[in-house]
Amino acid sequence: MTSALDIGTFTGYSALALAEALPDYGRVVTLEREADAARIAVANWASSPHATKIDSRVGEAGDLLADLAKKSEAFDLIFLDVDKPGYLALYQLLMDSGLLRIGGLLVVDNTMYKGEEIVGELSENGKGARALNEALLADDRVSQVMLPLRDGVSLVHRLR
Numbered sequence: 001m002t003s004a005l006d007i008g009t010f011t012g013y014s015a016l017a018l019a020e021a022l023p024d025y026g027r028v029v030t031l032e033r034e035a036d037a038a039r040i041a042v043a044n045w046a047s048s049p050h051a052t053k054i055d056s057r058v059g060e061a062g063d064l065l066a067d068l069a070k071k072s073e074a075f076d077l078i079f080l081d082v083d084k085p086g087y088l089a090l091y092q093l094l095m096d097s098g099l100l101r102i103g104g105l106l107v108v109d110n111t112m113y114k115g116e117e118i119v120g121e122l123s124e125n126g127k128g129a130r131a132l133n134e135a136l137l138a139d140d141r142v143s144q145v146m147l148p149l150r151d152g153v154s155l156v157h158r159l160r
Helices: 013-021 035-045 061-070 084-097 113-119 124-138
Strands: 003-007 027-032 054-058 075-080 100-109 142-147 153-158
Touching: 003 013, 003 061, 013 027, 013 035, 013 054, 013 075, 027 035, 027 061, 035 054, 061 084, 075 084, 084 100, 084 124, 113 124, 124 142, 124 153
Parallel strands: 003 027, 003 075, 027 054, 075 100
Antiparallel strands: 100 153, 142 153
């Protein structure tokens, strides 16, 4: 693995963890909507020797992903942890644009959002997670498994 995409930088922990796992020539692109959060993340990883592998970009995820797709970027691993109601649209963009390369792995956080499926009342975040889960089950381009860790983590392997 040499390239990773982190959608939802927040404190920068996930971007740094990905950078640490990559070889010296590896690259992590991390996307964050809030400029203040991105500044905090950059400060958090600034003292790491792996910080040079991280390319932080600020803006709306859909717009930033479209820009990456225009440049024919493709990633080995993508971590998705942003606006849950927007999960399905982002997943479709990742797949349709080829940003998740064939053989790549998509890791999606919060796919069992607060256990709302069990309780029966879904918030907007819960509805977003459900929409993505249903799409994953119906998409023959991928195989997937949901791990029941905290709010759920789905591992999605792109087959074709």
